[in-house]
């Protein structure tokens with residue numbers, strides 16, 4: 001549907017997303033394509049470098065930032081695109097997730113990054129398409145190897161009920177049965193969340209500073225009071241993530257001098273009517289007033305002039321991308337990525353390389369950073385009970401349920417324990433014999 005054409009000039013390569021549907025190609029692109037047609041190092045038996053990113057096959061240089069789109073879509077869910085989520089990986093080893101929208105947990109799992117490294121999430125606002133997969137990262141991430149609490153940074157709201165701490169507390173309470181059913185049976189160290197709620201009105205306030213990384217928050221204008229945008233600065237590189245916002249003065253001020261600026265860019269109004277089945281009235285208000293229309297996105301980027309402008313938050317289909325692109329290009333002529341899931345930006349001071357990641361889908365748990373501990377048993381149940389108020393007795397089967405276990409499978413299951421004991425050379429006691 002689209003291909004990346006890499007322009008190399010003056011030591012800078014810009015990955016331009018070029019749609020196939022006939023937007024005129026700049027002369028430089030035509031020139032680059034022509035020179036690419038010259039014979040190169042081609043061999044019938046040798047491997048060649050590919051212009052795609054295969055996760056976990058490339059080192060991150062000490063001065064390099066890698067950004068991966070783990071969700072670029074909308075609250076209206078679809079298999080083709082998860083909702084908002086961007087992963088930032090730094091050459092110092094730090095990794096940060098910005099927003100964790102519905103469907104993003106599957107995208108993250110496809111990258112096969114150890115979950116202990118994915119313990120820091122910054123949420124720009126509390127729409128489901130920006131934090132709907134938090135529960136899956138919380139529970140599934142712990143089960144797949146996160147052995148420390150999940151840490152969340154998010155804004156306050158105009159009232160306590162509209163803040164991040166409230167949302168996360170209620171989500172955790174929603175999982176009371178889930179957590180009760182796991183405690184004692186698994187390594188439980190990853191099954192807790194720490195929330196750092198900061199003032200949504202703070203302007204360019206430092207909300208995170210560690211290991212040479214500074215993350216700041218500034219207010220956004222979207223739906224209600226509460227949403228924010230973020231900047232991350234490290235090693236002379238600056239990343240900006242808008243979450244959702246109407247173009248605003250804070251963004252124009254604090255997103256200055258960024259290397260990469262990710263800002264929402266909504267579906268064009270006519271497509272909201274025909275594809276999303278909005279009334280014209282709703283399409284106009286949602287598409288231009290609640291969100292940032294493509295034309296307005298272009299205005300923002302033309303003023304900011306980032307090294308790379310990233311547009312996301314539209315369904316990127318063969319018949320909708322042209323409208324977004326054409327409308328952005330009425331107001332902006334700089335470097336542009338029309339984001340889709342698994343787009344990857346490698347950023348250094350010299351170059352921004354844009355590619356697509358080729359990922360695995362049928363994944364299992366990625367490697368563990370440190371060894372897992374055996375299940376915590378009654379000690380964990382006791383601690384969980386004190387924290388949640390769920391009686392310890394309710395954290396295991398009642399006699400009513402336990403009494404109906406079908407005894408005929410006992411013998412075969414004992415065999416599994418005996419097999420494990422024999423293979424691993426230590427005794428695993430069958431539960432009833434303990």
Ligand SMILES: [Zn+2]
Pocket residue numbers: 125127130222223244
């Ligand atoms: Zn939103």
Ligand SMILES: [Zn+2]
Pocket residue numbers: 074075084127129130244313
């Ligand atoms: Zn949104």
